Amino acid sequence: MTSSVPPPFALTEEAFALTEEERSLLPSDPDIEFYAEHGWYLSKKLFTDDEIDELLAATERYYAGERSRTLPLRPPKLAYWDPSKGDVQRHNDYVHYEHDGIARLLRKPLIGAVAAALARSEEIRLFQSTLIYKPPLPTEPSNVVPWHFDKHYWSTSTSEAMLTAFIPFHDCDEEMGTITMIDGSHRWRETGRDDTVTRHFAERDPSDLEGMLGRNAAYNNADVVKVPMIIPKGHMSFHHCRTYHGSGANRSPRPRRAISFHLQDGENAYRRFELSTGELLAYNHDVLVRPLPDGRPDYRDPDFCPVLWRGRTSDGLARRAPEAGHVSLSLGRGCQRRSGR
Numbered sequence: 001m002t003s004s005v006p007p008p009f010a011l012t013e014e015a016f017a018l019t020e021e022e023r024s025l026l027p028s029d030p031d032i033e034f035y036a037e038h039g040w041y042l043s044k045k046l047f048t049d050d051e052i053d054e055l056l057a058a059t060e061r062y063y064a065g066e067r068s069r070t071l072p073l074r075p076p077k078l079a080y081w082d083p084s085k086g087d088v089q090r091h092n093d094y095v096h097y098e099h100d101g102i103a104r105l106l107r108k109p110l111i112g113a114v115a116a117a118l119a120r121s122e123e124i125r126l127f128q129s130t131l132i133y134k135p136p137l138p139t140e141p142s143n144v145v146p147w148h149f150d151k152h153y154w155s156t157s158t159s160e161a162m163l164t165a166f167i168p169f170h171d172c173d174e175e176m177g178t179i180t181m182i183d184g185s186h187r188w189r190e191t192g193r194d195d196t197v198t199r200h201f202a203e204r205d206p207s208d209l210e211g212m213l214g215r216n217a218a219y220n221n222a223d224v225v226k227v228p229m230i231i232p233k234g235h236m237s238f239h240h241c242r243t244y245h246g247s248g249a250n251r252s253p254r255p256r257r258a259i260s261f262h263l264q265d266g267e268n269a270y271r272r273f274e275l276s277t278g279e280l281l282a283y284n285h286d287v288l289v290r291p292l293p294d295g296r297p298d299y300r301d302p303d304f305c306p307v308l309w310r311g312r313t314s315d316g317l318a319r320r321a322p323e324a325g326h327v328s329l330s331l332g333r334g335c336q337r338r339s340g341r
């Protein structure tokens, strides 16, 4: 297929309605407070078994080479496994752009609505979707994901409320090397930051990252509390963009398959971010998305960053906004935005 087929991302406002059953799957006010306190949240069952099976089948077709369109160019830091790379951990970015079968499932409004509730935002847009596969090789070094937090890669984003849904395609536990959160670490102040933090964890020395976690915990007088996410099929974990996380080897006899679904709140936009050399940091989007009138990359480009959810969620009704941006989000008792975030 060619890159000339436009992605089918135009959505009507009706697309953001939830059924009554779906509304019962939104996080409760205590869940939202838990997320604000701990920096992670294990969701209810947001995908049916059939939907997950469809997602798995669609990703198998993706791995076999099926594409609805291809990226118009390959940005320098693109993760893009292909069979020539062999049996290492696979990462493939922009699967929502390149494969409509995957995109259709990922764009289920309920997922965006859960993210909106957690981020206390009226709008959630897709930021990135990365398909991940950990082969069942207990000693494969590339399977280990060193401690990091995602905001480091997103320094060109203004938002401090971005978040990620980690969506496994099966029950996922410690034996499989499930994602593991450092509890409450999104509230830590950072020490020892340098330009290297903006580089992807796969390009960094894992022992540096272990040390960085320890130094940051000590700086905050905090303990490192590791919480492995035990995720039943159809459920997913959400983490705040400043929550440290990582994952271990896949010691099971089955591949660990998942999508990291990175999400931006409505207000997020591009900002210039200079490295210590004076060089401008670039995210992969910056050479792909359309420019704003002033030339900055538009992180609202509907082809790459489609709206996944727009509307209220905090009253548990998840009503769509009659007009985008005109419905104020009512925060329940105890749901004030955490200061400094």
Ligand SMILES: O=C(O)CCC(=O)C(=O)O
Residues within 6 Å of the ligand: 132, 145, 150, 164, 165, 166, 177, 178, 179, 180, 245, 246, 247, 260, 261
């Ligand atoms: O694959 C993993 O275990 C971690 C993925 C990750 O870093 C993320 O979802 O942000």
Ligand SMILES: [Fe+2]
Residues within 6 Å of the ligand: 148, 149, 150, 245
């Ligand atoms: Fe991450």
